[in-house]
Amino acid sequence: MKIISDIQELRDHLRGQNRASFVPTMGNLHEGHLSLMRLARQHGDPVVASIFVNRLQFGPNDDFDSYPRTMQADIEKLEKEGVYILFAPTERDLYPQPQEYRVDPPQQLGDILEGEFRPGFFKGVCTVVLKLFSCVEPKVAVFGKKDYQQLMIIRQMAKQFALPVSIVPAETIRADDGLALSSRNGYLSVEERAEAPELQRTLQNVRDQVLQLKEANTQSLSEIEKKAVATLTGRGWNPDYIAIRKQSDLAPASNEGLQAGEPLVILTAAKIGQTRLIDNLEI
Numbered sequence: 001m002k003i004i005s006d007i008q009e010l011r012d013h014l015r016g017q018n019r020a021s022f023v024p025t026m027g028n029l030h031e032g033h034l035s036l037m038r039l040a041r042q043h044g045d046p047v048v049a050s051i052f053v054n055r056l057q058f059g060p061n062d063d064f065d066s067y068p069r070t071m072q073a074d075i076e077k078l079e080k081e082g083v084y085i086l087f088a089p090t091e092r093d094l095y096p097q098p099q100e101y102r103v104d105p106p107q108q109l110g111d112i113l114e115g116e117f118r119p120g121f122f123k124g125v126c127t128v129v130l131k132l133f134s135c136v137e138p139k140v141a142v143f144g145k146k147d148y149q150q151l152m153i154i155r156q157m158a159k160q161f162a163l164p165v166s167i168v169p170a171e172t173i174r175a176d177d178g179l180a181l182s183s184r185n186g187y188l189s190v191e192e193r194a195e196a197p198e199l200q201r202t203l204q205n206v207r208d209q210v211l212q213l214k215e216a217n218t219q220s221l222s223e224i225e226k227k228a229v230a231t232l233t234g235r236g237w238n239p240d241y242i243a244i245r246k247q248s249d250l251a252p253a254s255n256e257g258l259q260a261g262e263p264l265v266i267l268t269a270a271k272i273g274q275t276r277l278i279d280n281l282e283i
């Protein structure tokens with residue numbers, strides 16, 4: 001595997017390749033990331049991965065400084081997956097001047113859910129992803145469904161800018177007990193790790209109630225959301241949101257939509273101790 005930090009060197013290496021597939025990451029790779037590499041291999045060749053902890057998407061109180069950086073272990077994992085190039089720019093390589101031009105996603109997608117609790121997050125994500133796309137020029141890029149809203153926003157960005165890249169979604173990889181794999185799981189204490197699968201169980205419970213609602217109109221969708229928040233809170237979590245939304249645009253779901261068979265998704269973000277976890281479940 002070639003490890004490249006310089007944009008020009010990356011371009012020189014990729015010259016003439018028009019079928020490259022790309023997986024952008026922030027490193028600290030786990031089985032979830034590696035499944036993205038495998039999917040990327042099915043969609044294009046060569047596979048290019050990037051590791052860059054993007055300051056622009058972290059808020060002042062976020063974990064930018066403490067975000068786990070495990071470059072050597074990551075390199076070994078990517079080599080085993082047969083990744084052709086690892087693009088691992090420094091901040092100086094990617095942002096040689098302060099990044100003043102930014103991509104601002106539309107409010108109705110970028111400022112809700114994650115965007116409400118992490119202001120500027122998606123602006124930072126879109127800006128770096130557009131820049132990484134412009135460095136790698138992939139035919140295909142793979143993004144995990146675990147970051148459901150991110151996937152949707154990147155898809156819309158690629159569409160609206162007519163970027164010559166197909167965005168391929170990848171299923172979430174979970175531990176045996178249902179916890180979605182995430183670099184931030186490493187922050188959990190033993191007790192918190194034992195409690196963490198409750199997040200997905202809560203979503204499954206919400207899904208069951210939504211499906212029952214389809215049969216008999218006994219409660220509203222917002223009542224289901226509120227009860228789920230109260231249940232998690234009662235178990236010691238600090239939920240930011242549990243939201244039943246339309247898969248098409250993440251707007252709030254309605255009872256009429258539910259009855260008409262509209263595809264829905266339940267999204268959540270909640271803190272357990274100091275660690276903020278996100279997850280989702282499609283209905």
Ligand code: PAF
Pocket residue numbers: 024025026052054057125128129147150
């Ligand atoms: O999902 C991530 O790891 C990051 O948001 C991404 C897409 C690599 C951009 O920094």
